[in-house]
């Protein structure tokens with residue numbers, strides 16, 4: 001762990017982030033389930049659909065963690081498709097590789113940095129990323145790597161927290177982080193680890209900025225869809 005606190009308002013270093021996700025891997029799925037009341041599954045399903053993944057496609061889930069979205073993609077592409085889940089936290093990948101064993105023959109789990117993906121250009125038909133972009137130390141680089149590895153005409157759907165525009169919902173989101181997320185993290189013995197969420201959401205570019213960043217990364221079109229009252233959002237970007 002570096003000098004800087006994870007709760008600091010400045011971006012933690014990549015190594016701190018990797019160690020954090022390795023450390024919380026055993027409790028991570030339970031934490032997601034409890035703090036979103038199971039809704040994260042619905043939002044991930046939306047992101048999977050918006051990526052344009054179809055039967056037989058070769059798909060990529062970057063920052064796959066314990067594999068929720070990669071597993072959804074694997075069901076969607078069917079037995080003739082292939083899905084790669086990429087993450088730099090090996091403890092998360094180890095959990096992903098033990099889930100839904102009947103789907104594993106269409107999945108591969110790759111230890112990789114989202115800022116330097118170990119894949120050829122123009123390789124994937126669709127891509128997803130859930131709650132990863134906000135954690136990257138270089139968001140423009142992460143987007144340009146996604147752009148590089150997608151085929152022409154392919155889409156990426158990026159799900160993450162979002163700061164709502166409605167002031168009442170802003171208040172609700174602050175309450176939710178304090179009253180739901182922090183106690184859930186405390187109950188699972190991870191209060192220090194989850195102190196980073198609030199600052200990371202505050203730092204994260206809003207939807208219109210994400211759209212601009214995607215276009216600067218080369219995407220021909222990009223749209224940000226606020227969901228859950230704007231507390232979450234999905235950036236959908238298409239390569240020309």
Ligand SMILES: C[S@@+](CC[C@H](N)C(=O)[O-])C[C@H]1O[C@@H](n2cnc3c(N)ncnc32)[C@H](O)[C@@H]1O
Nearest residue numbers: 021063064065087088089113114130131132135
């Ligand atoms: C909040 S978790 C999300 C995991 C999963 N996508 C989900 O929604 O459940 C963020 C993930 O991003 C990964 N991550 C963060 N920065 C990364 C990077 N530069 N390269 C690869 N993975 C990264 C972390 O290891 C962690 O597993």
